[in-house]
Amino acid sequence: MKLYIVLEFPNPNVKHEEEVFDQFIVGVFSKKSIANAVAKDLKKKNKKKYDYLVEDYELNNLYFKTQEEVDREISDCIEEMVKEGLMDYTIGEDGEFYFEVTDKGKKETE
Secondary structure, three states, X not given: OEEEEEEXXXXXXXXXXXXXXXXXXXXXXXXXXXXXXXXXXXXXXOOOOEEEEEEEEEOOOOOOOOHHHXXXXXXXXXXXXXXXXXXXXXXXXXXXXXXXXXXXXXXXXX
């Protein structure tokens, strides 16, 4: 059996006056259609101040990943978003990579 989790993230394009968390679980649902509808409604209600993501999980399943696995997944995701033109990268004066959402990426999130 699958569960559908709605996660809330602060929209990085909006200034937040209060302290915000990286992510927050706002609901757990048995149907994906309900979770998607809730996420869409919350985004509209919060005037795009937050973004929402629906993730699915199998019930009675262990979800454990090493930091290396998490880092690889994040890296793969960012790489794919750069290929799709949703994000772009620059190299700062400190020699580190920095990523930012492109205009295309901002349109896609709307």
